[in-house]
Amino acid sequence: MIALILAQTIAITGGTVYPVSGPKIEQATVLIRDGKIAAVGANVTIPADATRIDATGKWVTPGFIDGAGQMGLVEISAVGGTREAAQRPDTIAASFNVTEGINPASQLIAVTRIEGITTTLATPAGHLVSGQAVLIDLTGATIEEMTAQSPVGIVADLSEGAKDEGGGSRAAVAQLLREVFRDALEYERRKTDFTRAQMQPLSASAADLEALLPVLHGRLPLIVLANRRSDIETALRLAREFKLRLILAGAQEAWEVAAEIASAGVPVLVQPLDNIPSYDALGVRYENASLLAKAGVKVVLLETDTHNSRNLRQQAGNAVSYGMTWDQALRAITLSPAEVFGVADRYGSLDVGKVANVVVWSGDPFEFSTAVEHVIIRGKEIPLTSRQAELLQRYKTLPPTY
Amino acid sequence: MRLVWLTLPVLAACATASGHPASQAPTPAESTSVQRAQYPSTYHRHANAPVVIRNATIMTATGQEIPNGSILFRDGRIVAVGATVEAPADAVVVDATGKFVTPGVIDTHSHLGVYAAPGTDAESDGNEATNPVTAEVWAEHSFWPQDPQIPLAIAGGVTTIQALPGSANLIGGRSAILKLIPARTVQEMKFPGAPYGLKMACGENPKRVYRSRGPSTRMGNMAGYRAAFIQAEQYRQRWDKWDANHQGDPPQRDLKLETLAEVLRGHILVQNHCYRADEMAQMLDLAHEFGFKIRAFHHAVEAYKIADLLAREGTAVAVWADWWGFKEEAMDGIHENAALVQAAGGRPTIHSDSESGIQRLNQEAGKAMYYGRRAGIDITRDQALRWFTANAAWVLGIDSLVGTLEPGKMADVVVWSADPFSVYAKALQVYNDGWLVYDRNDPAHQPRTDFELGQEPVPGADR
Numbered sequence: 020m021i022a023l024i025l026a027q028t029i030a031i032t033g034g035t036v037y038p039v040s041g042p043k044i045e046q047a048t049v050l051i052r053d054g055k056i057a058a059v060g061a062n063v064t065i066p067a068d069a070t071r072i073d074a075t076g077k078w079v080t081p082g083f084i085d086g087a088g089q090m091g092l093v094e095i096s097a098v099g100g101t102r103e104a105a106q107r108p109d110t111i112a113a114s115f116n117v118t119e120g121i122n123p124a125s126q127l128i129a130v131t132r133i134e135g136i137t138t139t140l141a142t143p144a145g146h147l148v149s150g151q152a153v154l155i156d157l158t159g160a161t162i163e164e165m166t167a168q169s170p171v172g173i174v175a176d177l178s179e180g181a182k183d184e185g186g187g188s189r190a191a192v193a194q195l196l197r198e199v200f201r202d203a204l205e206y207e208r209r210k211t212d213f214t215r216a217q218m219q220p221l222s223a224s225a226a227d228l229e230a231l232l233p234v235l236h237g238r239l240p241l242i243v244l245a246n247r248r249s250d251i252e253t254a255l256r257l258a259r260e261f262k263l264r265l266i267l268a269g270a271q272e273a274w275e276v277a278a279e280i281a282s283a284g285v286p287v288l289v290q291p292l293d294n295i296p297s298y299d300a301l302g303v304r305y306e307n308a309s310l311l312a313k314a315g316v317k318v319v320l321l322e323t324d325t326h327n328s329r330n331l332r333q334q335a336g337n338a339v340s341y342g343m344t345w346d347q348a349l350r351a352i353t354l355s356p357a358e359v360f361g362v363a364d365r366y367g368s369l370d371v372g373k374v375a376n377v378v379v380w381s382g383d384p385f386e387f388s389t390a391v392e393h394v395i396i397r398g399k400e401i402p403l404t405s406r407q408a409e410l411l412q413r414y415k416t417l418p419p420t421y
Numbered sequence: 422m423r424l425v426w427l428t429l430p431v432l433a434a435c436a437t438a439s440g441h442p443a444s445q446a447p448t449p450a451e452s453t454s455v456q457r458a459q460y461p462s463t464y465h466r467h468a469n470a471p472v473v474i475r476n477a478t479i480m481t482a483t484g485q486e487i488p489n490g491s492i493l494f495r496d497g498r499i500v501a502v503g504a505t506v507e508a509p510a511d512a513v514v515v516d517a518t519g520k521f522v523t524p525g526v527i528d529t530h531s532h533l534g535v536y537a538a539p540g541t542d543a544e545s546d547g548n549e550a551t552n553p554v555t556a557e558v559w560a561e562h563s564f565w566p567q568d569p570q571i572p573l574a575i576a577g578g579v580t581t582i583q584a585l586p587g588s589a590n591l592i593g594g595r596s597a598i599l600k601l602i603p604a605r606t607v608q609e610m611k612f613p614g615a616p617y618g619l620k621m622a623c624g625e626n627p628k629r630v631y632r633s634r635g636p637s638t639r640m641g642n643m644a645g646y647r648a649a650f651i652q653a654e655q656y657r658q659r660w661d662k663w664d665a666n667h668q669g670d671p672p673q674r675d676l677k678l679e680t681l682a683e684v685l686r687g688h689i690l691v692q693n694h695c696y697r698a699d700e701m702a703q704m705l706d707l708a709h710e711f712g713f714k715i716r717a718f719h720h721a722v723e724a725y726k727i728a729d730l731l732a733r734e735g736t737a738v739a740v741w742a743d744w745w746g747f748k749e750e751a752m753d754g755i756h757e758n759a760a761l762v763q764a765a766g767g768r769p770t771i772h773s774d775s776e777s778g779i780q781r782l783n784q785e786a787g788k789a790m791y792y793g794r795r796a797g798i799d800i801t802r803d804q805a806l807r808w809f810t811a812n813a814a815w816v817l818g819i820d821s822l823v824g825t826l827e828p829g830k831m832a833d834v835v836v837w838s839a840d841p842f843s844v845y846a847k848a849l850q851v852y853n854d855g856w857l858v859y860d861r862n863d864p865a866h867q868p869r870t871d872f873e874l875g876q877e878p879v880p881g882a883d884r
Binding site: 094095096097098126127292293294295296297298301302326327329330332333336337339340385386387388390407410411414415417418419 | 538539540541569570573625725726727728729743744745746747748749752753754755756757761765776777780781784787788790791795796797842843844845846847873876877
């Protein structure tokens with residue numbers, strides 16, 4: 020099967036190509052071979068054995084990346100037996116990697132990818148340190164085939180949501196994180212003492228402390244969920260103290276401290292349509308993404324509802340309505356998430372050598388009037404079918420045929 | 422409710438409606454068992470100069486789309502709509518070149534005010550989850566006019582909502598039909614002349630909430646509705662008999678049965694949260710057993726499976742464009758639901774059930790329209806517009822008053838920056854009964870609730 024995929028050569032011809040890494044190219048060809056992008060441009064020689072897709076009048080973009088949600092980790096939100104995103108009970112679950120919880124047979128995968136989302140994050144949930152997030156392509160029969168990068172970061176929660184587990188106060192949450200980080204470094208220095216039980220009890224298990232070491236050595240990002248401005252500032256402070264590679268997520272009041280975030284070089288993951296005030300973020304507003312982008316922050320746009328990860332397009336369109344440029348919004352769901360998650364060498368733009376995740380749209384991908392015409396993931400054209408599409412076919416004419 | 426980043430999804434608060442020829446607004450007649458005035462509306466129209474909006478694409482929700490058209494309203498009523506409209510000298514003239522004008526957005530399913538923001542326990546006033554049947558409670562008695570979500574919805578073009586109790590109960594209580602305007606009291610928002618709705622709920626929610634005491638099954642749910650309506654029939658008979666001759670002492674008042682008796686008399690409209698096709702068919706049988714109509718099924722993610730039945734019954738649906746999968750009874754939600762109900766001759770509306778979604782019902786209708794078209798279902802722009810205007814007005818029993826741009830209708834009017842079915846469209850001006858309640862380009866017309874005062878951060882400033 021893999022051999023079959025690798026053998027495929029596809030030429031998408033005549034479309035307006037948005038490589039994202041550079042300006043759009045009119046009437047261009049995207050040539051795909053062996054799962055990778057082989058050529059992009061207006062003057063590409065098309066091999067005789069290539070399967071041609073005529074994209075004249077169409078828009079061609081990289082597959083969209085949703086940097087949020089629990090794709091593969093949840094089937095029916097209300098049914099506990101189908102939820103795999105939270106490890107129970109462990110306040111510091113740094114060693115919890117969600118990969119083996121992912122269900123490649125999830126119905127959500129087809130529903131999502133036929134809307135042009137080709138890659139998503141699968142994120143752990145709950146607790147103060149939730150675990151390790153992984154990036155998956157929405158194709159493949161096995162977890163191994165789906166995985167694009169594991170882990171891409173360790174998730175920690177500095178928002179109101181994790182306060183109780185952290186000791187009932189934001190101050191206690193920050194102190195506990197510091198204690199865990201120091202313990203991890205101490206554990207690293209004194210592993211022998213630890214195994215001989217010659218150390219004071221530590222604030223987390225050896226496996227969790229071990230898992231935090233790549234974060235503390237700057238090799239793996241810490242993805243921090245924080246919404247209130249003061250929590251964002253705490254995250255920035257912790258990052259300075261421990262020299263962390265920080266990614267801010269949620270970040271509803273981030274626009275208030277956009278300059279500080281920009282100067283710290285910290286990327287931010289935001290959901291554009293967040294604007295309902297809570298005591299966690301009374302300053303939440305639609306303009307968050309655009310104000311951050313204007314300040315020079317690297318912004319990634321999200322759709323956090325896993326079942327409607329497909330609405331990432333609508334989120335991006337609304338980000339444009341509230342001040343982002345169209346080009347910024349496109350980048351914020353393609354190349355920017357690839358960069359932030361450390362896979363820009365393989366994902367996020369239409370450049371030679373990158374994984375061939377490509378979508379052909381009938382028009383502006385953010386518009387409701389636009390149809391997805393072709394989805395290619397890892398160089399293979401995906402049939403535009405889903406369980407939902409089968410329901411439509413069954414009930415389009417009543418009574419149905421069973 | 423929007424899900425918070427990285428958290429497990431939570432159950433949606435609840436979630437339907439369909440249609441046929443415009444009915445008369447049911448008369449909110451005095452309940453015959455109650456001679457006193459009940460919690461009257463104190464709504465007053467704000468006085469303002471006549472307004473003429475020119476050079477816009479006018480989408481009337483009556484089948485017409487008028488390019489370069491104009492609309493004139495005065496004293497809260499639409500006076501003229503057309504290619505050319507004579508404006509009086511004292512009219513405020515709005516040049517809307519390149520803009521679009523529609524009727525005010527109507528959300529048939531909202532929990533604004535009863536589940537106010539911030540979403541704390543103290544503001545959680547939507548579910549009287551102490552008994553499976555609480556027909557005696559009224560949403561207006563929970564409604565908080567200072568909910569900061571209200572101005573956000575107004576900025577999305579919303580002019581009227583149905584604020585409903587939640588879906589924990591088989592029978593959750595009366596809804597409130599409200600003009601969405603800044604106000605000190607809910608009474609000032611109560612839509613004059615609107616009938617009440619009665620929230621009912623099928624399926625998973627009631628049987629989950631009451632599993633330890635019952636009902637704990639779908640058959641238990643059905644038995645619960647039937648027991649309540651049997652009581653209501655008897656109550657209605659006692660009062661009808663007494664009303665006829667006034668002999669002896671009047672029967673004892675019972676708040677719960679008073680509301681249900683009004684449903685049986687056709688004065689209160691049943692708004693029924695129900696997801697699955699087979700359950701909707703059961704509820705239609707229940708309505709037949711007791712001789713009432715179900716005005717609309719809300720959420721109704723499987724309405725498309727029985728679109729023919731719903732059209733025959735004249736029951737509307739209030740649906741989302743795309744919610745699905747958050748619980749088992751929502752697994753079969755498809756984008757084409759509204760379009761298929763329309764094609765079968767039913768009456769769809771697009772509802773929000775969400776403080777976030779209510780801000781862009783135009784986008785959700787656009788989404789549902791285009792998915793329908795791509796499936797080969799011929800949905801017109803006017804039909805899709807009616808999904809959040811005229812059809813929604815019918816669901817609430819106020820379609821003779823609002824929902825279209827026609828002379829004589831209340832001047833609930835939205836000016837959009839672009840085609841309202843575009844993701845890029847924003848409401849620029851919102852007129853409620855002729856009052857400019859929101860103007861995107863004028864801070865003087867951007868109302869803020871008490872809650873927001875002093876809370877608005879300034880970038881980079883000390884707080």
